[in-house]
Structure formats: C-alpha cells, structure tokens
Amino acid sequence: EAGVAQSPRYKIIEKRQSVAFWCNPISGHATLYWYQQILGQGPKLLIQFQNNGVVDDSQLPKDRFSAERLKGVDSTLKIQPAKLEDSAVYLCASSQPWAAGGVRLQYFGPGTRLTVL
C-alpha cells in the first residue's frame, strides 16, 4: 500500500512570498490533515478535511493560510504572504473513514520543510 505523498520535500522562500504544498493521501482515506511542526515541537493541527469538507480549521491562520481538497482526494496548503515564523515542517496525514476501536489512526507523509528568509 502506497503511503502519503507530499511535495516538494524542501522549499526556501523570502518573506512575503507565497508558497504551496501538495499532499496525496493513502487511497480510500477520507480524512486528511495538515499539521505544522516547528523545530523542537510536536505537530500542531492546522486543518482537517472529511472528504472535501472542512471539519476543523480552528488553528489555521486564515489571514495568510488557505487549504483546499478538491474532489475529496489530494489537497493543497497555501501560505500567502509568508512570514519568518512560518518556517517549519508541514506534515500531511490521512486516516480511514471508519474508526477502529473508536479512533482513526493517522498515517503521516514525509513532510515539506519550509524555510522563510
């Protein structure tokens, strides 16, 4: 079974520029998550999709971050304009539509490391 795919793996941009990340979840996984992981910290949920609908975006800085999941499969996360504090690894995860034992197990992609100069 193929894992969660993300691209690019690395990105370096100047502050105030825009950037976009792409994620393709595991086939059949209806739920997709975007996390931000700052160096030395745990992943922080930015947005959660169920199919192509948003379930939770309470921690997404909506003035500069946006995300979409067209057709309920792959997803893009965009930052415009980027700030220095956006330097982090952006992780995408997906989970099956049903919950085993009451919880959905999340499978993570390799992440995109963003550096904002």
Next chain:
Amino acid sequence: EDQVTQSPEALRLQEGESSSLNCSYTVSGLRGLFWYRQDPGKGPEFLFTLYSAGEEKEKERLKATLTKKESFLHITAPKPEDSATYLCAVAGGYQKVTFGIGTKLQVIP
C-alpha cells in the same frame, strides 16, 4: 483544552540501558492515546494505540502502558537504531488529536 506533556525532553542512554519515557495528559473524553516514532527528516511513524487504563502493548524492545493520567513507553535494552524522537498524542472528543513535544532519545553504542 487537551494537553500533553512529555518528559524528559531529551534522554541519552548507553546501549542496553533500559529506561522509560513519560507522557502525562489531560483530555476531555479520552478516545485513544498514541505513540509515534519520528526520525530526522521524516514524518511520524505509528507505534501503538492504547484505549483504556490498564492496557499494555509491546513491540520488540518497546512496551507502552496507560493509566488514567499518564502513559509510559518502556525501552528495554535499547540499541542505537532506537535513537529517534518519540511523540505521544491523545485523541479526545470529535477525534481531535493533540501532540506532545516529544522525547528525543539517543542510544550510544
């Protein structure tokens, strides 16, 4: 708000020196507690899910346990390849998952 606190933040062990990592949590309606392993430059890799107090799970040199307030990840006779950051996370109501900052483990030959 759900909270996860992991300790220590970093741990250095000699090969074969057993130890435990701690994860204390507060969550409204625990649905499950997860342990993940994260290697540098990679995404978290699932290790265990625990659902209720008293539950234990094992995988090779790792054993995870759960109480009503905390979880432990016991590492028995670790090897250098066990070096990684170990993340603890809890799933509360509405399947929202909250992660701790992790424990960075280094096992020295």
